Amino acid sequence: MGVLRVRDRPRRRDARASGAALLIIGALAACAPGGDARPADAAALAELPWDSVVARARGTEVVWRMWRGDPAVNRYVDEWVAPRVAERYGIRLRAVEGQGAELVNALVVEREARARGGADLTWINGETFHNLRREDLLQGPWAHVLPSAALVDSASNIVMRDSEQELHGFESPWGRVHFALIYDSLRTPQPPRTVDALGRWIDEHPGRFTHDQSFAGITFLKVLMYATAGGVERFEGGFEEDAYVAGRDSVLAWIEEHEDRFWRAGRVYPFGVAELHRLFANGEVDFSMSNNQNEAVTKARQGVLPASARPLILRDGTIANAHYVGIPFNAPNPAGAMLVADLLLSPEAQLEKLRAEVWGDGTVLDLDRLSAEWRGRFAEVEGHPGTVPQDTLSRYARPEVAPEYHERLQQDWRERIRGGG
Amino acid sequence: MTSRRGRLGIAAAAILTAPVVVGVGYAVAGALGLVGPGASGRPSLDRTFLVLSESAVIEGTLWILWVAAASTLLAGVASMGIAVALRGTGRLDGLGRALAVLPLPVPHLVAAVAGLLVLGQSGFFARLAFQAGLIDGPSGMPALVYDPLGIGLIVALVWKEIPFLSLVAFSVLGTRGDALERTARGLGASGRDVLFRVTLPILWRGMLPAAVAVFTFVAGSYEAAVILAPSDPLPLPLLTWERFVDAGLDRRGDAYVLALLGLWIAALAVVAHEVVRAKLPSLEGAHQ
Numbered sequence: 141m142g143v144l145r146v147r148d149r150p151r152r153r154d155a156r157a158s159g160a161a162l163l164i165i166g167a168l169a170a171c172a173p174g175g176d177a178r179p180a181d182a183a184a185l186a187e188l189p190w191d192s193v194v195a196r197a198r199g200t201e202v203v204w205r206m207w208r209g210d211p212a213v214n215r216y217v218d219e220w221v222a223p224r225v226a227e228r229y230g231i232r233l234r235a236v237e238g239q240g241a242e243l244v245n246a247l248v249v250e251r252e253a254r255a256r257g258g259a260d261l262t263w264i265n266g267e268t269f270h271n272l273r274r275e276d277l278l279q280g281p282w283a284h285v286l287p288s289a290a291l292v293d294s295a296s297n298i299v300m301r302d303s304e305q306e307l308h309g310f311e312s313p314w315g316r317v318h319f320a321l322i323y324d325s326l327r328t329p330q331p332p333r334t335v336d337a338l339g340r341w342i343d344e345h346p347g348r349f350t351h352d353q354s355f356a357g358i359t360f361l362k363v364l365m366y367a368t369a370g371g372v373e374r375f376e377g378g379f380e381e382d383a384y385v386a387g388r389d390s391v392l393a394w395i396e397e398h399e400d401r402f403w404r405a406g407r408v409y410p411f412g413v414a415e416l417h418r419l420f421a422n423g424e425v426d427f428s429m430s431n432n433q434n435e436a437v438t439k440a441r442q443g444v445l446p447a448s449a450r451p452l453i454l455r456d457g458t459i460a461n462a463h464y465v466g467i468p469f470n471a472p473n474p475a476g477a478m479l480v481a482d483l484l485l486s487p488e489a490q491l492e493k494l495r496a497e498v499w500g501d502g503t504v505l506d507l508d509r510l511s512a513e514w515r516g517r518f519a520e521v522e523g524h525p526g527t528v529p530q531d532t533l534s535r536y537a538r539p540e541v542a543p544e545y546h547e548r549l550q551q552d553w554r555e556r557i558r559g560g561g
Numbered sequence: 562m563t564s565r566r567g568r569l570g571i572a573a574a575a576i577l578t579a580p581v582v583v584g585v586g587y588a589v590a591g592a593l594g595l596v597g598p599g600a601s602g603r604p605s606l607d608r609t610f611l612v613l614s615e616s617a618v619i620e621g622t623l624w625i626l627w628v629a630a631a632s633t634l635l636a637g638v639a640s641m642g643i644a645v646a647l648r649g650t651g652r653l654d655g656l657g658r659a660l661a662v663l664p665l666p667v668p669h670l671v672a673a674v675a676g677l678l679v680l681g682q683s684g685f686f687a688r689l690a691f692q693a694g695l696i697d698g699p700s701g702m703p704a705l706v707y708d709p710l711g712i713g714l715i716v717a718l719v720w721k722e723i724p725f726l727s728l729v730a731f732s733v734l735g736t737r738g739d740a741l742e743r744t745a746r747g748l749g750a751s752g753r754d755v756l757f758r759v760t761l762p763i764l765w766r767g768m769l770p771a772a773v774a775v776f777t778f779v780a781g782s783y784e785a786a787v788i789l790a791p792s793d794p795l796p797l798p799l800l801t802w803e804r805f806v807d808a809g810l811d812r813r814g815d816a817y818v819l820a821l822l823g824l825w826i827a828a829l830a831v832v833a834h835e836v837v838r839a840k841l842p843s844l845e846g847a848h849q
Contacts, residue, residue: 241806245813248598267808274810275598347700353792358808408707409792411799422683424699547809559617559793 182282182467182474186309190287197475199230204480205238205246205259205468209414212438212499220492225483231476240268247277247468257470260477265463266303269311270543272466279467279474281309286478288485293506299462303540304378311464312481313504315493318460318533319359320433320451322417327448328426335367335394335456342398348426350403350419353558354412356429358550359459362541365391365549367456372538379544387545388552395557409558421445427452431461433533434500437526441497451528453536460537462504487514496524502533585824591817599810612818620794622822625786628711628718628796629779635715636722637772641764643723644730645756648738658731665724673788676717680705707791714789721785722775726768733767734760766841773834777827797823 185193202225208214214235222233236259238246243262250257264272272278283289292313293299299313307313321338323331332341342349351357366372369390375383399406403425410416413430417439420428428445430436433453439445465484467477483489487510490503507515522530540546591597593604612618647657664672679685687702696702706713738760745759779785783798790796795803797819805816 241808241813244810245598245805252596271598271810404704404707407709407791407793411787411792419683422681422699424683543808547807550808551812555617559795 180474181469182279182471182478185475185478186282186285190285193475193478194229197229197231197473197479200473200476201232201234202261202473202476202480203259204233204235204261204263204465204477205243206235206261206263207239208235208237210499212442213501216493216499220498221480221483221489224489225480228483229476229479231479233480239263241271244268244271244275244277247272247470248275250470251277255470257468257472259468260471260473261480262466262468263314263463264311264466265461266540267543267546269302269464269466270305273305273310277469278310279469279471280311282467282474282478283307283312283481284309286312286482286485288482291485291487291505291509293504295506296504298460298537298539299504301539302462302464303546304376304542307464311466312485313462314465314481314484316460316462316502316504317432317434318453318502318528318537319356319363319431319458320429320436320453320528321360322420322428322430322436322445322449323426323452324420324446325448325450326446327423331427331452333452333455335364335454338454339394339398342401345426346401347403347405349401350406350409350416350425351429352410352413352416353554356413356416356431357409358546358553359431360429361391361395361549361553362545363454363457363459363538364394365545366459366538367454368394372457372541375541375545376539379542384545384548388549391549392553392556395553399557406557417444420449431459432500432502433458433528434496434502437496437524438500440526450526453528453532455536457536457538459540460533461540491517491521494518494521496521496527500527585821588817588820588824591814592821594814597817598813600814608814609818612815613822617795617800618797618819618822621797621800622826624711624790624794625780625796625798626826628714628786628790629776631711632715632718632722632779633772633776636719636726636775637765637768639719639723640726640730640768641761643727644734644764645760648731648734658727661727662724662731664721665728667721668784669718669721669782670784670788672717672721673714673785676713676720676785677706677788680713680716682706706789709791709794711790714785717785717789718779722779726771726775729768729771730764733764737763737767766838769834769838773830777830780826780830781823 180196185196204217206217217233217235222235225231225233238259243264246258249255269278289312296316299316300307302311321331332338338349351360365387366375369375369387375387395406403419410419413428416425416428419425421444428449430439430451432438433451436445436449436451440447440449465477465481467474467481471477485505487505490505491514493499493501494503503518507518510518587596591600592609593606594601594608595604643657643661647654647661677684681687682699682702682704684702684706687696687699690696690702691698705716741759741763742755745755750758781798783802786796786799790799801816801819801823804812804819807813807815
């Protein structure tokens with residue numbers, strides 16, 4: 141027995157050591173800066189007078205999770221927005237990486253871990269908004285109480301419906317863009333201006349056209365879907381299986397008809413739009429594309445694209461959409477986030493980011509609600525050489541349809557065209 | 562003392578492995594549909610069977626295994642050659658050894674971008690060929706990046722892994738080569754016999770753990786593949802990421818299955834290494 145006892149002791153100690161190790165693992169798993177001490181959420185703040193929201197947000201820090209892939213956007217946020225919220229409200233704005241699907245995944249894991257939120261504000265739209273709402277990961281409603289919300293173009297379907305989803309005050313409009321092809325006005329002085337003409341151009345110039353696999357590329361497929369399957373009207377009013385199947389078959393048939401004259405005979409597609417820009421700039425293909433019609437000009441200014449790069453709006457119609465900011469369900473500082481969102485909607489902030497030399501991002505404001513002085517300033521900026529005139533954009537703008545169209549088209553394109561579903 | 566050391570060892574090992582254990586546990590739960598984006602909350606193996614039977618997954622896995630095997634083998638052979646050629650004590654040998662390991666700190670991402678800038682159809686070689694009148698434009702250049710065989714990716718990885726494997730090879734030869742080689746020569750072995758029956762076996766056996774590390778790293782790495790790999794087949798690491806950020810929330814759970822598949826590949830490589838090592842006769846014992 142004595143021998144047994146002596147042998148048992150280390151076992152118990154080992155068991156305690158293992159228990160301690162498990163506790164450490166548990167602690168790591170929980171990552172547990174407790175999630176229960178929640179501040180008033182944005183919906184509750186929206187019930188308070190605006191001055192009260194301002195008072196709560198003064199001197200705080202706001203973490204903004206956003207796409208940080210464009211130096212021009214980063215510069216605008218870090219060097220224009222951040223100093224102004226610091227000056228006006230004493231808010232320290234810190235922009236960090238995190239967008240789209242990654243953002244949804246991160247918030248799901250934070251919820252599972254009951255972790256305090258890592259961000260107060262997020263940059264979202266379309267499928268991301270759809271998934272965040274589906275998973276109940278956004279606070280709201282709050283966007284309608286922002287003082288600058290009164291200036292938003294509330295008559296616009298493109299601004300007030302995010303891929304056919306009602307905003308319901310869960311996200312605040314920030315910018316508006318149009319999908320555009322990008323061509324080199326020296327290399328291709330007479331670019332094709334319709335989907336049919338583009339098809340003929342591809343056939344006559346084998347190896348000089350492709351699209352990317354990511355967001356811009358799938359938007360291009362949706363432009364083709366509208367153009368080849370009866371217009372956007374056929375797909376409006378929510379996702380409908382029969383309309384989708386007809387649209388999908390139509391766009392994939394168009395691709396299959398021309399694919400062997402694509403770059404590398406359609407056997408490979410650039411991973412993202414940055415790779416497509418590189419192929420275009422290096423002369424491997426004659427077109428790039430972007431979800432922002434002004435990217436031709438802004439990227440040319442950055443030296444990424446040739447100075448002769450120009451946006452091309454297809455006459456069959458091109459997808460216009462808006463992007464927004466939202467407040468995650470676990471944001472530690474929703475009051476600060478609301479103040480930043482309000483500043484982003486102010487005429488001066490909207491005008492600044494509209495400048496091609498800054499970002500070239502379209503405004504979500506209704507210019508008729510602004511003073512004559514502000515309207516004049518906007519008109520001056522919109523007339524920048526190389527940018528597409530506003531009336532052209534308005535004439536050919538087509539809204540996004542339900543996010544399921546994007547999801548299904550992406551999946552079916554991967555399976556039937558690209559391979560590697 | 563021993564038991565205290567043992568307990569400390571267990572605690573240290575637990576701390577080191579905790580992130581892996583937690584990660585694997587979470588991935589298993591995600592693959593079963595219990596946690597993560599789009600999780601149903603009801604445990605099921607359906608997703609696992611469905612994903613593992615997809616041709617895209619099978620092809621993407623085989624493709625990255627091919628790239629990992631080819632790049633490890635080529636880098637390993639080149640490193641052995643470099644180690645044998647530069648094993649002398651002269652100044653030039655020392656300089657050669659230093660130059661051979663010089664690219665060691667270069668990140669894989671930088672190596673991949675360099676591969677793109679050199680081997681791409683508008684890259685350095687293409688521009689040289691154009692200037693020399695050998696091709697009349699980018700499409701005239703053979704496709705060495707985004708290519709189905711992964712030539713560009715393999716070249717970039719071989720360039721990146723040679724310094725690491727060379728460093729290991731120098732160390733193996735420096736610590737274990739001389740005595741056995743002297744013994745073999747003393748027993749009358751020719752220079753050729755010493756090279757093929759003593760030096761190279763010492764080298765490849767000593768480099769085997771490092772080669773396994775390189776193989777598993779390449780099989781699971783994303784950053785070089787995303788720059789240089791084709792879109793069909795899509796390599797397993799890219800497919801894993803693509804599913805993790807799929808626009809459709811319901812497909813994101815596929816990524817947990819694929820991440821576990823990648824982990825299995827790495828674990829199998831380590832197990833295979835242990836089995837091979839256990840079966841190899843000791844070189845030291847062979848001549849005693």
